[in-house]
Amino acid sequence: MKEQRILELIEQKNYIDLKKELSEMNEVDVSEILNDLDSSVTLLVFRMLPKDMAVDVFSHFSPEQQAGIIHAVSDKELKYILDELFFDDMIDLIEEMPANIVNKILAHSTADERKLINQFLKYPAHSAGSLMTIEYVELKKNMTVQEALDHIKEFGLSKETIYTCYVTNKNRKLEGIVSLRKLVVSEGSKCIKEIIHEDVIYVETHDDQEEIANIFKRYGFMALPVVDKERRLTGIITFDDIMEVMEQEATEDFQIMAAMSPS
Template sequence: MSDQSLPTTAILPRQELRELVRSQLQGLLEQDNFKGAKALLVPVQPADIAEAIEGLPEAMQAIAFRLLSKDEAIAVYENLDSSVQQTLIEDFKRQDVQDIVDKMSPDDRVRLFEELPAKIVRQLLTQLSPQEREATALLLGYEAGTAGRIMTPEYIALKEGWTIVRALEHIRHRADVSETVYYLFVTDVARRLTGILSLRHLVMGQPEQTIGEIMTREVVSVQTDTDQEEVAQLIQRYDFLAVPVVDTEQRLVGIITVDDVIDVLEEEATEDIYTLGGVQSGGDNYFQTNLLTVARKRVMWLSVLLVTNTATTWVIRSQEAILEQVVVLAAFIPLLIGTGGNVGAQSSTVVIRGLNTNELETKGAFNVICREAIAGAFLGIMLGVVVTGWAYLLQGDLGVAITVGISLVAIAILASTAGAALPFLFSAIGFDPALMSAPFITTVVDVLGVLIYLNLARHTLNIGP
């Protein structure tokens, strides 16, 4: 195969484009056609190149990466999965590593260092230039999950007394080393944040106007210890491209850009989804984690649920007399508790998501719980009618069918109420509401649902003690 390009880039769906790049790149490398492989990657975006490299056999990843120019290699490296970054570090010579890591933006470098063993991090830190080492040490000094850890110190700061002409000249000199030029921050001699303006407002002003005349003094900023999820919500709410980060003395120390926020939102969403399933993620990539480690992280919650589910067994054993007299009742227990668990999981998911996005507040918990209880009643009635008819067709016993239908209505109301109330309770006492997720709610509904069902059967079917 000769030199190749991708003339269909503009019309191919992104997923198909990435797969095409990966397959063609692998084919060229297998033929040792390095010139063709290099030409293939020229029109491709760094993020797509990174995904193509990740899809290659491990032995080819370093070869493909070395085909990139230095500037392109830095952009691609920042988009690679942390495990591939580590593999490349082990394959590269010391100078290769130094060049790439030194040119990375500080926030991306810190994200890489968080994934690497401490010994490698110490080695890489010694290879950085003094300026980059200081910037990296600054970010690593802040607690993980805070604004200080995910910010970048590469921003453009202006002074109030500067004219627009001088400001533009300063921007031209600093643009290459700044994370963004679209937001410009104004500081005083003590580096305290006093204002902000956009590049648009700057270029629309008159050349001799001063920055102080056109800047906005009401600045929305965050502290270095602000939780990263709160920062993400702030940028999302106000549609910012970046938000300034200040220390306790209101000195500007960095900025957080929207691309970093997207990473945070993905990370937080992943954490919530894992928690909803009773799985400890620990920040690790599941598909690159040892299976024994995966099992160890899951066994704690499953052990807790195993113990709590013994309560269901105790309830059933305490009602053995009822089941002995009407054995058919036992056949509907899985149906009732399974449906109740699903209804509770739906309610809890809605409430947990509302709490995480700040659409719901604990002070409005009563109204939300009442709303979910009513929704549970509607669901119970609709499902109860269906299951009553189904139970009658299966068993031919109207009393049993009615008992099952009424029980389902009660269990649906219970499940919806519990699913809505428990996340609010956890949030109020300072725990992650996602912990009160499907596994726990299912356990609560199982125990109380069986108790409701068998006691209702005792009364409706006139079963003696």
């Protein structure tokens, strides 16, 4: 097994092979292996990971390991982690951390970021607002397909999903969506206006997660836009977060049913 191999390499202090093996693994698997180690060992191995992988691995750690890492790393390293973390993972992190660590995190945020974090912390649990992320690709109706693709090429790697792009007007109202699939197969000179899909299914920030899970199951969407009462785009929810919700809801239903059965 891969886990066995990794643990052996750590034991043998064979950091060259360890680094190579880790860099080829999936982030979820790496985080699971490191999660069970002593925090000093975790930190040592964590620092060997390729930078872009490290943040992903970090987001899958238990709150205890995350706290240990934040406590131990330098300000520069912490800033890198916080900058690269997806916004929804950042909110989860702040919700889980003790006050002293939250303060350390907030000290690295700008005033604008703190305002946004505060806004997100106020959404009710199990609401669309608490599930959504702000990393999405925003396009304008009068861009051409080529301009849209250039925009994605420039900013795309830091977005959670680039496969559905959201078209907004100057007041940030949601006007429609365009899939990356459509962009890739369309002529570069075409206008977004010509290929936009305007009849979009969306949810509002206060809608409940069970209702949202049902929309995902019904339509098979990859992502769903979240708007405020004025239909301004405020975030998106991606299918992988909804799979977790489906799991949670099923477990909850079970527990209710188990509680009803005579013991």
